Amino acid sequence: MKREKLLMTPGPTMVPPSVLKVMSAQIIHHRTAAFVAEYEQLEENLKELFDTKNMVLMFASSGTGAMESAIVNMFSPGDKVLAVSIGSFGDRFAEISSVYGLDVVKLAFEWGEAADVNKIKEILDADTTKEIKAVIMTHNETSTGVTNDIEAVGKLTKDTDRLFIVDAISSMGGIQIKTDEWGIDVVVTGSQKGLMCPPGLAYASVSDKAWEACEKSTLPKFYFDYKKYRKGFLGQGENPPFTPPVSLMLGQAEALKLMKDEGFENVFARHASLALAAQAGVAALGLELLCAQVNSSNIITPVKAPEGIEIGKVIKTMNEKYDVIVAGGQKHLKGKIFRIGHCGYADRFDLARGFMALELSLRENGYPVELGSSLAALQKSLG
Amino acid sequence: MKREKLLMTPGPTMVPPSVLKVMSAQIIHHRTAAFVAEYEQLEENLKELFDTKNMVLMFASSGTGAMESAIVNMFSPGDKVLAVSIGSFGDRFAEISSVYGLDVVKLAFEWGEAADVNKIKEILDADTTKEIKAVIMTHNETSTGVTNDIEAVGKLTKDTDRLFIVDAISSMGGIQIKTDEWGIDVVVTGSQKGLMCPPGLAYASVSDKAWEACEKSTLPKFYFDYKKYRKGFLGQGENPPFTPPVSLMLGQAEALKLMKDEGFENVFARHASLALAAQAGVAALGLELLCAQVNSSNIITPVKAPEGIEIGKVIKTMNEKYDVIVAGGQKHLKGKIFRIGHCGYADRFDLARGFMALELSLRENGYPVELGSSLAALQKSLG
Numbered sequence: 001m002k003r004e005k006l007l008m009t010p011g012p013t014m015v016p017p018s019v020l021k022v023m024s025a026q027i028i029h030h031r032t033a034a035f036v037a038e039y040e041q042l043e044e045n046l047k048e049l050f051d052t053k054n055m056v057l058m059f060a061s062s063g064t065g066a067m068e069s070a071i072v073n074m075f076s077p078g079d080k081v082l083a084v085s086i087g088s089f090g091d092r093f094a095e096i097s098s099v100y101g102l103d104v105v106k107l108a109f110e111w112g113e114a115a116d117v118n119k120i121k122e123i124l125d126a127d128t129t130k131e132i133k134a135v136i137m138t139h140n141e142t143s144t145g146v147t148n149d150i151e152a153v154g155k156l157t158k159d160t161d162r163l164f165i166v167d168a169i170s171s172m173g174g175i176q177i178k179t180d181e182w183g184i185d186v187v188v189t190g191s192q193k194g195l196m197c198p199p200g201l202a203y204a205s206v207s208d209k210a211w212e213a214c215e216k217s218t219l220p221k222f223y224f225d226y227k228k229y230r231k232g233f234l235g236q237g238e239n240p241p242f243t244p245p246v247s248l249m250l251g252q253a254e255a256l257k258l259m260k261d262e263g264f265e266n267v268f269a270r271h272a273s274l275a276l277a278a279q280a281g282v283a284a285l286g287l288e289l290l291c292a293q294v295n296s297s298n299i300i301t302p303v304k305a306p307e308g309i310e311i312g313k314v315i316k317t318m319n320e321k322y323d324v325i326v327a328g329g330q331k332h333l334k335g336k337i338f339r340i341g342h343c344g345y346a347d348r349f350d351l352a353r354g355f356m357a358l359e360l361s362l363r364e365n366g367y368p369v370e371l372g373s374s375l376a377a378l379q380k381s382l383g
Numbered sequence: 384m385k386r387e388k389l390l391m392t393p394g395p396t397m398v399p400p401s402v403l404k405v406m407s408a409q410i411i412h413h414r415t416a417a418f419v420a421e422y423e424q425l426e427e428n429l430k431e432l433f434d435t436k437n438m439v440l441m442f443a444s445s446g447t448g449a450m451e452s453a454i455v456n457m458f459s460p461g462d463k464v465l466a467v468s469i470g471s472f473g474d475r476f477a478e479i480s481s482v483y484g485l486d487v488v489k490l491a492f493e494w495g496e497a498a499d500v501n502k503i504k505e506i507l508d509a510d511t512t513k514e515i516k517a518v519i520m521t522h523n524e525t526s527t528g529v530t531n532d533i534e535a536v537g538k539l540t541k542d543t544d545r546l547f548i549v550d551a552i553s554s555m556g557g558i559q560i561k562t563d564e565w566g567i568d569v570v571v572t573g574s575q576k577g578l579m580c581p582p583g584l585a586y587a588s589v590s591d592k593a594w595e596a597c598e599k600s601t602l603p604k605f606y607f608d609y610k611k612y613r614k615g616f617l618g619q620g621e622n623p624p625f626t627p628p629v630s631l632m633l634g635q636a637e638a639l640k641l642m643k644d645e646g647f648e649n650v651f652a653r654h655a656s657l658a659l660a661a662q663a664g665v666a667a668l669g670l671e672l673l674c675a676q677v678n679s680s681n682i683i684t685p686v687k688a689p690e691g692i693e694i695g696k697v698i699k700t701m702n703e704k705y706d707v708i709v710a711g712g713q714k715h716l717k718g719k720i721f722r723i724g725h726c727g728y729a730d731r732f733d734l735a736r737g738f739m740a741l742e743l744s745l746r747e748n749g750y751p752v753e754l755g756s757s758l759a760a761l762q763k764s765l766g
Contacts, residue, residue: 004409012629015410017562024386024407027395027581029708035703060583096605114765142520143583163678192626198410200583200628220602223448242445245583245631246395247406325412334649 006324008354010142010170010300011193013344015251016258019197023251030246031238033329037097039239045256046203049172049264050187051090052179054205057229063169063190067203068096069224070165070186074134074210075317076218077101082123083136084108084115088143088330090134093136093167100219102370105132111144111333112297116154120176124156134163140171140178143330145302145339146295151182158183163213169193171209173259174271174299174343185210191248194271194299196255196344201250206230271298273344274351277378280341281355284377285362285369299343300327304336306367311338314361321364328335348382389707390480391737393525393553393683396574397410398634402580406634413629414621415536421636422623426616428639429586432555432647433570435562437588440612441626446552446573449585451479453548453569457517457593459601460484463508464517467491467498467536471526471713476519476550483602484496486516494527494716495685497678498665501533506540516596517568523554523661523722528722529678530558531699534565541566546596552576555586557654557682557726568593572664575630577654577682579638579727583631589613619656639723654681657725664738665723667760668745668752673720682726683710687719689750694721704747731765 007014028035048055075081078271080103080213083094088110097104115137124132135157140147150166155297159163163185168177171188173194178185185207192199206214206226214226222228223242230272233240278301280294290302305311311328315338318324329337340358342351355374363369411418429439433511442448458464463486466477471489480487492498498520509517519542523530533549542549548566551560554569556577562570567588567598575582589597589609597609602648606612606625616623642650661684673685688694694711698721701707712720723741725734738757746752 005411005415006413007410009412012412020407020409024403026391026403027398027575028388029390029392029395030582032388032702032708058450060443061606062443063625063626065443065448068606099605100603154455190626198628198630199413199626200631220483222482224445234595241576242447243394243573243582245581245628247581248583248631302472319415321616325415333733 001383003323006350006353008324008326008337008341008350010327010341010343011190011197012199013193013287013341014032014346014350015198015216016196016255016345017083018258019254021350023247027246030240030244031209032089035246036239038250041231041255042249042253042333045260049256049259050179050205051181052205054179054207055230055233056203056205057226058090058240058244058249059202059204059224061202062199063188063202064092065224066188066190066204067167069204069226070188071096072221072224073217073226074100074163074165074186074213076099076216078103078135080131081136082107082120082132084120085149086113086115086138086144087111087140087148088142089167089169093138099224111288112146114146115148117149118130120153121156124162124178128162132162134165136145137167138301139166139168140175140297141179142170142300143253143333144290145297145300146291147171147297150162150177150184154182154184163210163382168303169328170343171268172300176268191252194344195252197252198248200245201252245335270347271343273301273382274348275299275301275379277348277351278340278342280381281351281374283358288370289296299341302337305338309362309365309367311335312336314365317361318357322355322360324354326354326358338354350376351378386706389733389736391707391709391724391733393710393722393724393726394573395582395679396576396579396724397581397729398581399638399728401641401717402422402634402637405637406613406630410629413623413627418629419622421633425632425636425639427446432639432642433588434560434564435588437526437562437590438613438616439550439586439588439633441607441623441627442587442607443583443625443744444587445582446571446587447475448607449571449573449587449720450476450550452587452609453571454479454483454485455545455579455602455604455607456600457548458483458485459595459599461486462516463514465490465520466516466521467503468520469496469527469531470494470524472524472550472615473521474519479520480498495673497529497674498531500532501643503536504539507545511521513544515545516630517548520549520550522549522551522560523558523680523682524715525683526554526682527673528683529674530680531722533560533567537565542756546593547605553682553726559651562588563699577727578635579641580630580635581629584635592597602748654726656680656765657729658684659766660734661723661725663760663764664734664757667756668742672750684723684725685720686723688721692745692750694718694747700744702749703738705743707740709737719761731761734761
């Protein structure tokens, strides 16, 4: 029997049926009361999710577009920034900064490690002339399954003139972010991971300090110009300024309602317990995490490929024979790890299906497995 | 009885049921054979629609993002361009060019007029030192319902070093464009008008001459960097480079199949005959077009508000009482015109519903109407 594919990837993630249903309705026009009501409700729920009083801007774009938006709206050519990278997406944020002519101080850590906050503090402390205008970093590094301690970094920048810009594309909705309390000036994310919607929408929250920076920024922008999006919310122009992806936005509005009904705190707790269960399942199979358990992500679990096993084949078996899609490693981690996503619309039953497929696929590709051992471990972990 | 709203707006336009159905299926992953097959088929069908051998790049973005992409990929600061505007969207293209530091020669015509090709020729001929690197213009100006003769303009640039960049956001799919034959170097469009899909996807075709310009362009770009998108098609990188809006792309693939089944030539002919029928309906009601009939768009019919009638109220009645949405005028044409869309998934029955609602709403707001007169005219026109 063939089943629908189960995506246990870092994104896109599974979309709840009621979200799909909303998106399958005939399109409505975006300059109508019906749309505006949903749009404004979505804005309010996004603020609650982000835990912020800041405006959350919405773009028709992938997450990368929102990362770019943060750079072009906050800075001018030559501005010095500290870009912290622990993997592929941290590298991307640094690269975008360089492309736009910023003076990038890059602080890179070994893939599989979390950023050392002391190292960040040292660099900022040594910058006595305050040339570094911002710290730019990834919250959850999808490529390695490692989560950074952005709360600690926020303390370094909060009561200073420096901006703190966070890529929360894979974490928002899965891992709690206290945007205002932690002093994050721009948080960017996308619709297709913790937010349980198809890809194509991206978001950016903008603090007062960030709006001040926006006023000074000389980098050219039009499509991602924050001020154009703010105008609408201030009643000074059409809202949104450009034709929005209506069906995705209505789907996103529905997904946020589902999350709110569950309770955002409960959503975060569900992700945390799924991560612990996945870690228990991995251990029960005699496999190792790529990173220290304390840094392992609540939305994706990175696992080292067992010695002598071609992990690409295991991933292929999971997909083709058992219809469960997990991700391999990126760049130099290709063939060396696999990553089990448990993000967004995911619960213990999905995790169990994933581990059943994993057990079978490992065994079929030469790795000895005591069938059911990981299932018992994850069920026990979840309690 | 309340009916589903009929959008007779310039976009979004109605989405065919089979497209909605495709988008209501559970999400699939974009790095799978199933997605890639649809993506490659979509690319082939887009090329056929654009009538080009050029690559057609796809972005998660509104149409405005694709307009911006053409500017940032083709030019360097200070480059001189001729921006031809006959309305709001022509103004936007000129504004984007200015924001990115181009030296913009703007040739603007009265709203309601088509661009005078002789004036364009004069300017290009007078530029004996060939400082003007490109002509940038709108094919179909949505704000006024006027279509420009881009074939004639293409002849001025085709065998020269100058680029010809066309905003076909509202025309592509509704009005024939022979991209290669007419020598258009970059054609940008969006998913939500003639392409019968919800908004959120945008496209750009890129000629060999345009790729050469791309190599020389020094404007910074990342998310809209054409070379990143080309890499995937050349097998040199992940395709697409960033997480695509999977559900919209699958919907778009289905919509293109529907258009291909009908035959692209037949699709264009259907739009042309609907436009003539709408013009006949307008005349039967004693109303006037905003523009000369020869310039009136095949996808949207612009009509002058009758003397002494508050057209905003007519539009409101059509929407609230009869569930038909037409568009008013923009900027200085607000209150002076209304625009009847017949674009994409639209046929004579939709047009009849629109004119029934229009007749009733005009009458209820004080304009004398012989009921049925416009219906008879449009049915007769369509034959």
